[in-house]
Amino acid sequence: KFEKEALDFYMSSHPLAQYEKQMQRFRSHECADLFKAKAGTEARLAGMIVDLAVRTANRGRNAGRKYATFRIEDFTGTVRCILWSDEYARYQELITPDAVLLFEGVVNWSEGRGEPDFQIKRVLTLEEARREFTKSLLLKLPYSEDEETLRKLDAVGMVLKRSRGSCPVYLSIRDANGKQVQLKLNDEFKVNPVAVPLQDLEMILGPGAVVFSR
Numbered sequence: 001k002f003e004k005e006a007l008d009f010y011m012s013s014h015p016l017a018q019y020e021k022q023m024q025r026f027r028s029h030e031c032a033d034l035f036k037a038k039a040g041t042e043a044r045l046a047g048m049i050v051d052l053a054v055r056t057a058n059r060g061r062n063a064g065r066k067y068a069t070f071r072i073e074d075f076t077g078t079v080r081c082i083l084w085s086d087e088y089a090r091y092q093e094l095i096t097p098d099a100v101l102l103f104e105g106v107v108n109w110s111e112g113r114g115e116p117d118f119q120i121k122r123v124l125t126l127e128e129a130r131r132e133f134t135k136s137l138l139l140k141l142p143y144s145e146d147e148e149t150l151r152k153l154d155a156v157g158m159v160l161k162r163s164r165g166s167c168p169v170y171l172s173i174r175d176a177n178g179k180q181v182q183l184k185l186n187d188e189f190k191v192n193p194v195a196v197p198l199q200d201l202e203m204i205l206g207p208g209a210v211v212f213s214r
Contacts, residue, residue: 032076047074143175165192
């Protein structure tokens with residue numbers, strides 16, 4: 001945050017970098033897409049809250065109630081957002097500067113404005129999104145009959161059993177010729193997608209070998 005305020009860019013890695021895989025999995029649009037979207041388009045964005053301002057409505061049925069304006073930032077840019085009073089009251093504990101969240105809403109265009117407003121209807125944490133939108137867990141493994149592969153499978157089984165849940169797990173095995181087979185693991189290996197430790201699985205199987213499917 002302080003890098004961006006002082007330099008207007010990040011010298012070290014962008015604070016969203018660690019979340020990009022999850023953001024890509026759950027969003028329907030990126031910020032830049034909304035500048036080409038028609039009014040009324042429903043979208044799901046994932047990004048970081050910046051330029052947050054909480055205001056008090058001074059007229060209409062929400063007079064005296066708080067609402068929020070801010071921008072959602074992702075790797076394509078930012079988009080202006082409005083969280084009206086009812087939604088702000090529901091999600092205000094999540095709406096903090098630099099929070100990385102998932103936002104569902106509708107694109108609005110006002111006459112004379114050069115950018116859209118994204119009217120937010122729902123806010124989810126990335127953990128909530130993982131729980132709601134994950135239908136299965138896919139683990140990728142190259143085919144081999146050596147003892148190292150068997151040890152990896154044993155280790156994966158131990159990790160999965162520590163996070164039992166209702167989400168089915170599939171194992172995708174590819175041989176050296178590119179042939180692939182996908183196997184569904186027994187129910188004893190079903191997991192809670194929020195609790196399963198991704199880093200532990202990727203340490204065993206390698207980067208990119210763990211995929212949540214929607």
